[in-house]
Amino acid sequence: MALSCMRCPAGAAARRAAAPPLSPTAAVSFARCGFGRSAAGGGCWRIQAVAPQGVKAPMDANVKNAVTPTTPPKVENGSPSEITLDEFEDLSGLSKNDDSTVSITVVGASGDLAKKKIFPALFALYYEDCLPKACHFTIFGYARSKMTDAELRNMVSKTLTCRIDKRENCSEKMDEFLKRCFYHSGQYDSEEHFIDLDKKLKQHEGSRVSNRLFYLSIPPNIFLDVVKCASKSASSVNGWTRVIVEKPFGRDSESSAALTRGLKQYLVEDQIFRIDHYLGKELVENLSVLRFSNLVFEPLWSRQYIRNVQLIFSEDFGTEGRGGYFDSYGIIRDIMQNHLLQILALFAMETPISLEAEDIRNEKVCAMLQQQL
Numbered sequence: 034m035a036l037s038c039m040r041c042p043a044g045a046a047a048r049r050a051a052a053p054p055l056s057p058t059a060a061v062s063f064a065r066c067g068f069g070r071s072a073a074g075g076g077c078w079r080i081q082a083v084a085p086q087g088v089k090a091p092m093d094a095n096v097k098n099a100v101t102p103t104t105p106p107k108v109e110n111g112s113p114s115e116i117t118l119d120e121f122e123d124l125s126g127l128s129k130n131d132d133s134t135v136s137i138t139v140v141g142a143s144g145d146l147a148k149k150k151i152f153p154a155l156f157a158l159y160y161e162d163c164l165p166k167a168c169h170f171t172i173f174g175y176a177r178s179k180m181t182d183a184e185l186r187n188m189v190s191k192t193l194t195c196r197i198d199k200r201e202n203c204s205e206k207m208d209e210f211l212k213r214c215f216y217h218s219g220q221y222d223s224e225e226h227f228i229d230l231d232k233k234l235k236q237h238e239g240s241r242v243s244n245r246l247f248y249l250s251i252p253p254n255i256f257l258d259v260v261k262c263a264s265k266s267a268s269s270v271n272g273w274t275r276v277i278v279e280k281p282f283g284r285d286s287e288s289s290a291a292l293t294r295g296l297k298q299y300l301v302e303d304q305i306f307r308i309d310h311y312l313g314k315e316l317v318e319n320l321s322v323l324r325f326s327n328l329v330f331e332p333l334w335s336r337q338y339i340r341n342v343q344l345i346f347s348e349d350f351g352t353e354g355r356g357g358y359f360d361s362y363g364i365i366r367d368i369m370q371n372h373l374l375q376i377l378a379l380f381a382m383e384t385p386i387s388l389e390a391e392d393i394r395n396e397k398v399c400a401m402l403q404q405q406l
């Protein structure tokens with residue numbers, strides 16, 4: 034992957050300058066660790082980052098704190114996110130605007146990810162009032178399988194949970210949410226079928242500004258077919274159109290670049306959202322708060338005080354139907370260079386100048402350029 038450090042903020046540069054001369058880079062190694070409970074492939078992966086030789090650990094004597102304290106970045110509601118607050122408000126704020134609607138099409142709605150994660154996550158957003166009020170948002174499931182709206186709702190209802198603390202009016206909220214879910218069956222490479230979807234979306238959107246989001250919960254080999262058809266036949270004419278792309282984003286640098294080039298035939302970069310669900314995990318989100326807003330840890334988070342870091346990915350079940358996928362794609366590509374390296378980057382990066390996605394991304398790139406794999 035070609036990485037370049039776009040912009041290292043002044044704060045970061047100052048911290049680097051204040052630190053003792055760098056012995057070049059931290060060394061990162063990957064290891065398969067002991068099997069978990071299941072002999073069928075459960076277990077864990079470990080990324081180990083070791084501070085450069087000669088760096089003293091916290092317990093070593095005479096280590097001076099050469100870290101220049103920096104201003105902690107703004108943290109909204111205690112949970113910084115790769116989505117800026119402005120973008121977040123793009124969705125929730127629509128509820129205040131009677132002229133706008135948002136339509137979310139889950140492409141591959143009959144699949145595992147849609148059932149297990151996407152619909153429950155959309156419901157959680159609805160429950161938390163982060164989606165526009167009921168008549169201003171519509172969710173369409175799209176896949177080849179034949180299903181009625183009622184069948185989709187039945188399927189989705191089985192995985193919705195009230196995992197939110199308050200749990201008030203949860204079943205009422207579920208009913209309201211499910212009423213906003215619809216289904217359209219179609220082929221992934223048929224413009225005609227996407228035209229039909231467009232017609233259905235328009236019926237729900239009426240004459241209001243229509244913002245449209247397509248969530249690609251499908252195998253990667255059909256990403257481009259869908260993006261082509263959706264952008265040609267079902268993109269918004271008066272609002273925004275965005276696409277969420279699930280991993281894997283290719284199997285290597287070349288195929289990842291080819292995928293991006295393919296997507297850019299139909300979309301501009303700002304319309305493309307590559308998702309890594311690990312960044313939404315509470316533990317991972319809390320890492321930034323711990324690092325940048327905690328006065329105890331912030332000055333200690335340096336190679337002078339930390340000798341060895343281990344990120345352990347551990348699952349207590351076996352391959353569970355993923356055998357074919359792991360055989361052809363590989364478990365390393367499944368979790369290592371995405372989820373685990375994202376965590377490593379968040380762990381190792383310097384303080385970003387803001388919590389804007391671009392600023393965090395740039396700092397992650399800088400951190401990755403310092404690694405020696």
Ligand SMILES: NC(=O)C1=CN([C@@H]2O[C@H](COP(=O)(O)OP(=O)(O)OC[C@H]3O[C@@H](n4cnc5c(N)ncnc54)[C@H](OP(=O)(O)O)[C@@H]3O)[C@@H](O)[C@H]2O)C=CC1
Nearest residue numbers: 141143144145146147176177178250251252253279280281
């Ligand atoms: N499942 C998970 O936990 C995770 C999945 N992902 C990624 O998300 C995407 C979706 O995952 P998941 O739901 O598990 O995938 P599925 O294999 O369940 O596929 C989703 C849907 O796509 C359609 N489909 C499947 N195979 C093909 C094919 N060869 N050609 C055309 N259509 C096909 C099927 O719908 P129909 O036949 O009705 O058209 C299926 O229901 C994948 O890219 C996956 O790598 C990422 C993170 C986690």
Ligand SMILES: O=C1O[C@H](COP(=O)(O)O)[C@@H](O)[C@H](O)[C@H]1O
Nearest residue numbers: 280310311314348355367368372
């Ligand atoms: O992306 C993936 O992540 C899951 C682990 O995520 P979790 O949220 O369920 O902990 C992993 O099992 C799967 O193989 C991988 O594709």
